[in-house]
Amino acid sequence: MIVFACGIMHESHSFNNRLTPLENFRNATPGCIAADPELINTRSVEGGILSAARDFSWDLRFPFSAHATPSGPLSADAMDTLVARMTEQLREAGPVDGVLLSLHGAMFAVNEPDCEGAILSAVRSVVGPNLPVAIALDPHANFTDRMADLADIATSFRTTPHVDQWETTYRAGCLLNDAMAGRTRPQLYVGRLPMLAGLDMGRTLDPDSPMNRLKRLAREIEQTEAGVLNIDINAGFYYGDVAEAGPSVVVTGHGEDSRFQDIADRLIAEAWKTRDYVSIAFTPLEQAIARARQPATKTGPLILVDYTDGPAGGAHGDGTTLLKLLLDADIDNSVVGPIFDPISVEQAVAAGVGQTIALDIGGRTDPAYGGGPVSLECRVECISDGNYLRKGPYAQGTVGAFGPSVSLRRGNVTIILVSKRLQPEDREQYRIFGIDPEGVNVLACKGINHFRADFEPIARELVFVDTGGLVTVDFKVFPFRNVRRPIWPLDAVELPT
Ligand SMILES: [Zn+2]
Structure with a gap:
């Protein structure tokens, strides 16, 4: 199997007026992955992709994995250049059997509020609508409808602090491998409710945190419900001014089945119940x-x-x-x-x-x-x-x-x-x-x-x-323009019971 992999990761604070230029990105030059043979031994997103490629004997084309420290939105130049670079490398890779992307999920550019959707759109313009495409995300992702339409498989880190980066891209690799072999026909189903924040920002150090409780439910469902290939939960990023900002549950299901949407909806309803719980308190x-x-x-x-x-x-x-x-x-x-x-x-x-x-x-x-x-x-x-x-x-x-x-x-x-x-x-x-x-x-x-x-x-x-x-944490001070309204806690929201 020939697999194209690429990483473009940035968490963009929509209300930080310092734009993120291209030069802030590390490892953004094609060839940088191959130049670092030790990467496979690291507990990083790259390490997980390289390990999957080794274990499944893929012919891997992995030109770069760009990261920058979170800051303001990407400049138009940074966004356009990174996407053009990835697209060019994908074209150069020739016909591939699958695509595996390491993305953040809350990247925002001055010319694009849904960068991951735009990246996937660029990938589809090269590989067409049917090739399996997997994305591995940070759980501070704001999962958009466009991402769900254009990707087939999605995983997110299951820990905050994010200490399972390797596991998350590796899991995406396993799911992609099954899809490439024709054993599965993965599709994405997203559960969302009108909330901008929740799940205690995804924190998992406390075993009884809202995220851990929801994860346990998700693991049970994966074991018991036929066709559920993977469930991941995003706490969202409430400094990201995109329509779909906020927590989401993303089910990767085998084929088309309304059950998968029901599962996503049921789990996000659990997150709604704990939406105002925050474990951090500031000392004067x-x-x-x-x-x-x-x-x-x-x-x-x-x-x-x-x-x-x-x-x-x-x-x-x-x-x-x-x-x-x-x-x-x-x-x-x-x-x-x-x-x-x-x-x-x-x-x-x-x-x-x-x-x-x-x-x-x-x-x-x-x-x-x-x-x-x-x-x-x-x-x-x-x-x-x-x-x-x-x-x-x-x-x-x-x-x-x-x-x-x-x-x-x-x-x-x-x-x-x-x-x-x-x-x-x-x-x-x-x-x-x-x-x-x-x-x-x-x-x-x-x-x-x-x-x-x-x-x-x-x-x-x-x-x-x-x-x-x-x-x-008082994010109501920010001038949100793009998030869907009404949304808790910016607005009073009553859910039908
Ligand atoms: Zn994160």
Whole structure:
């Protein structure tokens, strides 16, 4: 079997006015997958596709797998170029037996609110309507009708933090393999209700979370209902301004059968019941600092989680509110960062290790969200190329790149500055600066969900704060234009019982 695979993944915050240009995408050049023979051994989306190809002896054509840190909508150039590049590679691959795409599901461009639908449309323009096409998604996908019409198979990560990336693309590969062999005729059925948020953002660390409860029901149905090939559940992305935004249940069924739609509808009705449950509560900033000042009674860092400025949700990642508070508090053995600030990095690198310099740190992207630059004198402690190998559960084995990066010291506070916006996700991100996160007293980072996979096990406590960043949970403040209305919680919605 000849299989064409490609990845184009971005979670786009529709209300972040900083567009995402093409140069923000890593691994977007044809040939980059083949150039990295170690990828097959990683717990990544690429690793799952490469493993499926090996196990099923496919002749795999997998030119690239583009990713960028969540941020604003793609520029028209970024969107058009990525789609044109993929389409050209697909044409060059010649006749194929199946297509497997690694997408996000909440990619938004200035010229296209449903990027995944547009990508699938481009694929269909080459391969026609009948070839099996599988998509593997992030559960923060806003699953559109166009996606359901154009794809045959859909899987989503089943964990948040997303530690089953490998499993998700591999599962899509297994389903695709059966379809290519003619054993199944997969079709998609989507259940949706008028809700923009729900399922506690898909969080799964608590075994009894709404997502886990729904997943257990889905697994039971897969076992007992004939023809149900796969069920996946999306929590949706409520910063994505597309008509179908919000939670969805996607059933991949064998052939046409109204039962599959009934299953999707029944499961999403369960999600409706818990729509207003949220497991995260913010601690007021002063109270959070007071808690951080208290002497530790357990080992491990108290982690101050600057949630609303988290790059994983499309925020700027350079807000300084928490930095200012920690500099004032000067708590023993505290670390703040990573903070996105390539300009200060360049100045610190030019000065060199051991030098004391004056810098204006962070807050450059938009001071309205989380505080403007902080002027201070500090000592350059460490300079790093910013490359780290992920050793924790999140995308284990892959390499992350902060770009040129530094750690700085002012009093008892160590500040980490980086040149690329990346979420906190792995303890190695601190070790490259000679910092053992296990031994830190107070660690302030801009995490949302994924950092918890590697950091929660070592933390003595997580304290979530809201510093006014773009990932506000009060998303009613955003000027939605495209979402279907009425929709909960923007509108009062009564469902027929
Ligand atoms: Zn996600």
